[in-house]
Amino acid sequence: MTRTESTLPRWVFVMAAVGAGFVLLPLAAMTTRVDWLRFGELITSESSVAAFWLSLKTSGASTLACLILGVPMALVLARTRFPGQGVVRALVLLPLVLPPVVGGIALLYTFGRRGLLGATLEVMGLQIAFSTVAVVIAQTFVALPFLVVSLEGSLRTLGQRYEVVAATLGARPTTILGRVTLPLVLPGLLSGTVLSFARSLGEFGATLTFAGSLQGVTRTLPLEIYLQREVDADAAVALSLVLVAIALAVIGLATRRAQVIR
Amino acid sequence: MKYLSLRLLAGAAALGLALTGCAGGTPATTAPQQPTQAPETSQPAAEATTLTVFAAASLTKTFTELGQTFEAEHAGVKVSFNFAGSSDLVAQIQQGAPADVFASADEKNMAKATDEQLVAGEPVIFATNVLSIAVPPDNPAKVAGLADLARDDVQLVICAPEVPCGAATVKVAEAAGLTLKPVSEEAKVTDVLAKVESGDADAGLVYATDVAGAEGKVLGIDFPESAGAVNKYPIGALAGSGNADLAAEFVALVTGATGQQVLADAGFGKP
Incomplete structure (x- = not known):
């Protein structure tokens, strides 16, 4: 935090600019292909609106699931030591590097009707395949590592001194967690939450493989874009732009909130 | 603060990922592909002649087999295929891609080619799919x-x-x-x-x-x-072909007994 810009060699700026261009140019190129005359009509079609709401709902639900499961995971990974911890961490982070379609196949063999748990669930009258729950499961599967990595990093940077002090003062573990640890890593928690929301929003491969595609039930924005691409490229581009706008809004909002917290 | 910005930067990267995820849905068949070998019409007879066939992606298996049969029957002829979605293929032909034969998965896309007089003679229905x-x-x-x-x-x-x-x-x-x-x-x-x-x-x-x-x-x-709802597959030799005779022979192979047997084995219906 003490490093100033002036100590950076000039070539770093050049490469950074090239890198930024590499990310931004394709986005700019996409906006040039938008049929602005039909833009409003394309993004307000019944199927687009259904996909939009479904995406927001499922991404919200999977982000919540990521928080419920991911916060304890990050805490255990950052605050304990046990044999094989490195292996456990690597396995937990696997969905981060796994092609989503592989995740989808794995989920299919777990929760599918003929999967490991699917048959049992079906006996209990629960069917996950082709339901909105399947979409949330797919999104949570791919987004969870983003929250864990982000939060675990924050926890390690923070260190344990405040927690140790609180403990010596007689605070119970749950109190320390709620009053000391989590408030201190709030920025990390927030950015992890934003990352997992953004990842859920963009989930495509696992959903397509595992959940299916039905308007209002499983066809999220990325799947709607995939379908529209076969039919009306203009609609696909318009919806892609909507997805970019939502993602930008989420990240922008989180940045502002994070700055306020700091 | 620096740490947080890094995280958010990673967020932007993740988004990029998410977006390419969508683009990743691009079916391989719609990617414009040029045939690996262009027909070389002015080659002396001693050297290999390449017959370029543009065929719908659903014909990949059957036409590859028929291409081998054709090569076996015509010494010095190599058959080069471009398998893709019919609409992509017809767009490439309209833009002057070097092709000798076009086999479409529907009559609509073949009509686009015939409307611009790109097909030599009348296309023939060679298979159906239900x-x-x-x-x-x-x-x-x-x-x-x-x-x-x-x-x-x-x-x-x-x-x-x-x-x-x-x-x-x-x-x-x-x-x-x-x-x-x-x-x-x-x-x-x-x-x-x-x-x-x-x-x-x-x-x-x-x-x-x-x-x-x-x-x-x-x-x-x-x-x-x-x-x-019967889907009809038409085939035609292209007007711009420099190997008109070979192109016609390939069409004859597909519509003849050998071609029909291969197609029937793959589940296609009779024309």
Whole structure:
């Protein structure tokens, strides 16, 4: 935090600019292909609106699931030591590097009707395949590592001194967690939450493989874009732009909130 | 603060990932591809001549086999294929891609070529494809015909009405007066097939050739109502071909006894 810009060699700026261009140019190129005359009509079609709401709902639900499961995971990974911890961490982070379609196949063999748990669930009258729950499961599967990595990093940077002090003062573990640890890593928690929301929003491969595609039930924005691409490229581009706008809004909002917290 | 910005930067990167995820849906068949070898018309007879065939992606297996037969029958001739979606192929031909023969998966795209006088003579229908019901090999829902697909206890997966196989599904269902309530409407017929293969769907509507290509992983149930939506495959030698004779011979191979046998084995119907 003490490093100033002036100590950076000039070539770093050049490469950074090239890198930024590499990310931004394709986005700019996409906006040039938008049929602005039909833009409003394309993004307000019944199927687009259904996909939009479904995406927001499922991404919200999977982000919540990521928080419920991911916060304890990050805490255990950052605050304990046990044999094989490195292996456990690597396995937990696997969905981060796994092609989503592989995740989808794995989920299919777990929760599918003929999967490991699917048959049992079906006996209990629960069917996950082709339901909105399947979409949330797919999104949570791919987004969870983003929250864990982000939060675990924050926890390690923070260190344990405040927690140790609180403990010596007689605070119970749950109190320390709620009053000391989590408030201190709030920025990390927030950015992890934003990352997992953004990842859920963009989930495509696992959903397509595992959940299916039905308007209002499983066809999220990325799947709607995939379908529209076969039919009306203009609609696909318009919806892609909507997805970019939502993602930008989420990240922008989180940045502002994070700055306020700091 | 620096740490947080890094995290947010990673967020932007993740988004990029998410977006490419969408673009990753680009089917391989629609990527504009140039044939690996362009026809060389001015070559002396002693050297290899290349016959370039543009064919619909669904013909990949059968035409590759017929190409080998053609090469065996014509010494010094190499057949080079460009397999892609018919609409992509016709767009490439319109833009002057070097092709000798065009085989389309539908009459609509062939008409685009004939309208611009790009085809030598009249295209010939050489194969047909109809819908077939695909069920898992043990047929858990005991599906016997089209009417069973409307049953509430049958988990049905079909193509979305926006894509050709889905349009055919709508046509067949309407003709039969059935209301289908699918659990999923896929953008690709291969995705329908995959869900039947995994046993997650009790039944799916796919093309007869998809059932044949699945080689026992699904059971095909033909139904008489499929005659209401027959997909016709036309083939034609192209006017711009420098190997007009060879192109005509290739068309003759496809429409002749050998070609028809190969196509029938793959599940295609007679023209």
